[in-house]
Amino acid sequence: MHPLIQQLTSHGPVITDGAWGTELQARGLGLGEFPDLWNLTQPERVGEVAQAYVAAGSQVILTNTFGANRVRLTEQGSAEHTAEINARGVEISLKAASGRARVFASIGPTGKLLMNGDVTKDELQAAFSEQARALAAAHADALVVETMSDLEEAKLAVSAARETGLPVVACMVFDSGKDKDRTMMGTTPEQAARALTEAGADVIGANCGQGIAGFLGICKRLRGATDRPVWIKANAGLPTMVDGRPVYTTTPQEFAGYIPALLDAGASFIGGCCGTRPEFIAAISRNLSGT
Amino acid sequence: MADLKKLYDSVVSGDAKATQALTKEALAEGVDPLNLVNEHMVPAMDEVGRRFEANEYFVPELLISARAMKAALELIRPLLIARGDKPVGRVAIGTVKGDLHDIGKNLVASLLEGGGFEVIDLGVNVSPEKFIETVNSKQANIVAMSALLTTTMPSMKTTIDALKQAGVRDKVKVLIGGAPITQKYADEIGADGYSENAVGAVALAKKAVTAA
Numbered sequence: 375m376h377p378l379i380q381q382l383t384s385h386g387p388v389i390t391d392g393a394w395g396t397e398l399q400a401r402g403l404g405l406g407e408f409p410d411l412w413n414l415t416q417p418e419r420v421g422e423v424a425q426a427y428v429a430a431g432s433q434v435i436l437t438n439t440f441g442a443n444r445v446r447l448t449e450q451g452s453a454e455h456t457a458e459i460n461a462r463g464v465e466i467s468l469k470a471a472s473g474r475a476r477v478f479a480s481i482g483p484t485g486k487l488l489m490n491g492d493v494t495k496d497e498l499q500a501a502f503s504e505q506a507r508a509l510a511a512a513h514a515d516a517l518v519v520e521t522m523s524d525l526e527e528a529k530l531a532v533s534a535a536r537e538t539g540l541p542v543v544a545c546m547v548f549d550s551g552k553d554k555d556r557t558m559m560g561t562t563p564e565q566a567a568r569a570l571t572e573a574g575a576d577v578i579g580a581n582c583g584q585g586i587a588g589f590l591g592i593c594k595r596l597r598g599a600t601d602r603p604v605w606i607k608a609n610a611g612l613p614t615m616v617d618g619r620p621v622y623t624t625t626p627q628e629f630a631g632y633i634p635a636l637l638d639a640g641a642s643f644i645g646g647c648c649g650t651r652p653e654f655i656a657a658i659s660r661n662l663s664g665t
Numbered sequence: 666m667a668d669l670k671k672l673y674d675s676v677v678s679g680d681a682k683a684t685q686a687l688t689k690e691a692l693a694e695g696v697d698p699l700n701l702v703n704e705h706m707v708p709a710m711d712e713v714g715r716r717f718e719a720n721e722y723f724v725p726e727l728l729i730s731a732r733a734m735k736a737a738l739e740l741i742r743p744l745l746i747a748r749g750d751k752p753v754g755r756v757a758i759g760t761v762k763g764d765l766h767d768i769g770k771n772l773v774a775s776l777l778e779g780g781g782f783e784v785i786d787l788g789v790n791v792s793p794e795k796f797i798e799t800v801n802s803k804q805a806n807i808v809a810m811s812a813l814l815t816t817t818m819p820s821m822k823t824t825i826d827a828l829k830q831a832g833v834r835d836k837v838k839v840l841i842g843g844a845p846i847t848q849k850y851a852d853e854i855g856a857d858g859y860s861e862n863a864v865g866a867v868a869l870a871k872k873a874v875t876a877a
Contacts, residue, residue: 485768549844615850648815
């Protein structure tokens with residue numbers, strides 16, 4: 375096991391963070407506005423989100439770099455800022471963490487389907503390598519390849535991330551099929567765990583896609599198919615609209631109530647995805663410390 | 666003699682080459698192009714949809730079957746246009762304003778084409794005005810909207826309101842979809858239909874044009 379991962383998991387379950395998009399919106403990010411650009415234009419507000427998670431008890435926080443690969447930044451007309459957006463993102467999180475939490479930098483999908491020929495393997499490899507290098511150069515503690523639906527893309531991202539020598543977390547979205555236990559492309563947790571472990575990921579996981587109840591089964595299946603620690607970041611359910619704004623109805627307490635079961639199912643890293651907030655992390659923290 | 670059962674099989678298995686070759690053969694023998702579509706290829710796509718719902722097929726299989734279907738339609742469409750046949754329906758499809766995600770939207774567009782619809786793909790980040798303009802200029806009778814982000818979902822409501830304002834709301838059926846979308850949301854904003862997946866979208870679209 376990678377020494378950092380060993381060190382973190384040796385003390386018990388590790389609390390990661392929650393959603394960033396909605397927290398940035400609460401601080402003024404417009405509907406549909408691309409969050410990663412705020413690393414350049416509103417770094418203080420991005421820092422506030424990071425600080426809020428550290429204060430709530432996150433032992434690992436991520437970075438506002440989920441979409442900061444060249445493919446997506448090109449769509450935004452900001453490709454020339456790729457290096458800067460990633461570097462700033464890590465710096466902001468490191469500053470907020472101030473040694474109290476580790477910074478695992480986020481690498482999200484490109485949004486293009488290899489199968490459709492929207493993008494080539496070489497283009498993906500190049501984009502992920504560029505992003506991983508920028509994140510590593512800014513001193514991220516680890517890299518998180520997250521919210522992946524396509525196993526081929528995930529493998530390319532993991533291989534690019536590994537080139538940096540940093541520990542790599544690899545997680546996919548299992549939200550499809552009648553049991554919501556496959557990725558959109560049909561990959562099962564077992565297939566993902568095996569392929570991503572083989573690709574060299576240090577931690578294997580699942581994030582997004584559905585509420586926390588569904589993650590228990592997925593976590594068990596990941597746990598059974600790899601010897602790597604398992605990383606889980608669940609949504610706070612699916613949103614309903616209240617006065618034109620999306621509202622997630624799972625409460626922090628309800629969410630945290632699932633923690634014992636999630637630990638039984640084999641999770642080592644626990645956090646939240648869409649709809650979760652610092653209050654969720656605080657609730658998880660209280661649950662784990664038995665208060 | 667073109668084996669039309671083989672044509673059905675090649676669509677179901679996503680063999681674009683075989684589908685095209687068999688279509689060419691059948692057309693050359695004088696098989697009615699509409700018959701090919703309605704009696705053989707549409708049922709094949711229905712089977713693909715059934716397998717998707719049964720968890721046997723996933724997105725990759727949908728994509729290659731849709732591709733096979735489209736390869737055949739490329740040969741057939743000119744013939745249908747030449748004799749004045751109308752498509753099953755005309756769909757203006759797009760990802761809503763503020764949202765750039767298009768995998769789901771592309772999948773639905775592919776399957777709708779496979780289902781015999783004329784699809785006007787407006788791309789991503791589509792404003793309400795663009796949807797309205799397409800309804801008017803292309804006589805679209807279905808508006809299909811996709812959003813992946815909860816933060817761009819409100820654009821669906823804005824678009825529906827804009828359709829009302831422009832006086833064209835009752836000329837179209839509005840169908841919506843996307844990861845954070847729910848039936849409840851569809852009901853709240855007055856959409857005509859919601860589907861959890863691309864296969865359901867095609868079924869909804871077919872219902873929409875027959876109910877009209």
